Amino acid sequence: TPSFAEKLGLGRVALPDEIAAWNHDIGPQGQGLPMGSGSVEDGEMIFSENCASCHGEFAEGVDNWPKLAGGDGTLADKDPLKTVGSYWPYLSTVYDYVRRSMPFGAAQTMSDDDVYAITAYILYSNYLVDDDFVLTNENFMDVEMPNADGFIIDDRPETELTIFTEANACYENCKETVEVTKRAAVLDVTPQEEGAEAEPEAAPVEQAAADAPVEAAP
């Protein structure tokens, strides 16, 4: 164990009410879940009033706003759809994030029971529970998340650091030919500086594979 320095006596002891007001995180095994419950039926109404304008009546997403349902079985596809149902490993994260940070622009305005109900409705939208389901702090951990086993801990030390090394760095005659295979100018999605116009493209090269811009920073 490390040896610790002398304390400086700065700060003051946090009071229980203060810790209770800020300490809301919920662990993957349900650590920190509040007492409460909410039904799919109530969740549908609450979701419709507070969430559907961005996420859709069925959690399917509106425009570019996040889709919360769907995408089951698409993770190995060319364009995976990653939602609560198809991707998220833990239900605790849904409750934690919704209670702490949603609705967008009016976060931390919903009761614990409301959040249980919304969580139940998101599960229902992902066909993970029936329409008469009631989610409580007691049965919370019984819900099975489809992609719970879909994650591995960073394995770059084994899969990459052994390959991307000095020993494999080439300096001379590293390749025979250099051909352009993708061009950003063909895609032409870069914001232009004011006054600049789109440049005509003449050179016949292969169309960039990225048909549509990817959402990089959702």
Add this chain to the structure above:
Amino acid sequence: MSDTPTHDGPTKGPNRRAFLRGAAATGVGLAATAKATAQDTPDPLITEMQDWASSTGEGVDASPYGMPIQFEGDVVRRNVPWLTADVISSINFTPIHALDGTITPQGCAFERHHSGAIELKKEDYRLMINGLVDRPLVFSYADLERFPRENRTYFLECAANTGMEWAGAQLNGSQFTHGMIHNMEYSGISLRTLLEEAGLDAAGDLADKWVYVEGADASSNGRSIPMEKALDDVLVAFKANGEALRMEHGYPVRLVVPGWEGNMWVKWLRRIEVTDHPIESREETSKYTDTLADGTSRKWTWIMDAKSVVTSPSPQMPITHGKGPLVITGLAWSGRGAISGVDVSIDGGKTWQKARLAKEGEKMALTRFYLDINWDGSEMFLQSRAHDDTGYVQPTKAQLREVRGENSVYHNNCIQTWWVKENGESENVEVSS
């Protein structure tokens, strides 16, 4: 007060790209301009008295806190509207193409918010430490200024930097492909010092403990950090590049997590909790997890690997001076240690030569490199390849795709190629491997 020139966006005047197009249209091939030629007629900027050499400039009271001169109005943050659903949970980009050295001016250092940049004054600021500590504590901002201080320079790179380029060559400019990064000199307190103030005896064996950190904003941006890192080099910072943090960078207090993905550098830091488990929050499950080709996903990919990019020439920095001496310059960095060298290729990776580092690489900080060449006016495929002091060498995109596929979203540290054409313009391309 006099009429201080200010700018609130790009200059309206001609830009380099438009200039180049005009030149090409009239058949004046810039690349054809040979080496320095004799001047036939005297230069009126020398022979005629200029106003600034006769009258006076601005007084010292003109701008108590100055902005860059108006002619640098294009050295600004830019955003790419189609990347995100709105501008509140979004990203913008540092104009790295136009900068030199390594320190990023705070005013154009990129922003990434999940619920916008909040205004939190020092008087309202509170930092809580709770969980498995001997005494849960609350600090005011003034308390923090009384702890022993450290001063370190580190890069912050968004995990999604270059993320749009996984499937192809999309955005034309190093600002857009590599500009989710900044590099600042931070002053603050080691997180270890704060944790020791609360006391870690209650935590028992620290090997399997975590700290959960969250911000004061609506998104909270909560992330779990293993105790080993928390006790190593993480800072709770309140100054950057000599002055207070900018609002958009977490004023008054943010976390600095050297070498690790930018998402973990929690801004407007309000709480640090010692736990016996990772929280597996939204920002480490739904986001900042990296999906591989088989549909499984890596989590806890904290470290940013060695990476580099040529910032000039580049698509936003065309060569306008013709043949002859050309400065190729760029940035290199590694989250695993210090940059030990940078190689540059002008032929798309057929051959490589060693660039010159402006100064010795520092751990987990940006390093500037230069390669001075005599450009013969022919097209080039410019690439740079970073080495760090762990022996790691920056891979090609093909090498990364071989391991990960194209849907990782994050952690794209591939070698970038700029196709420099005979007219001096550059384009973001991929080339055969």
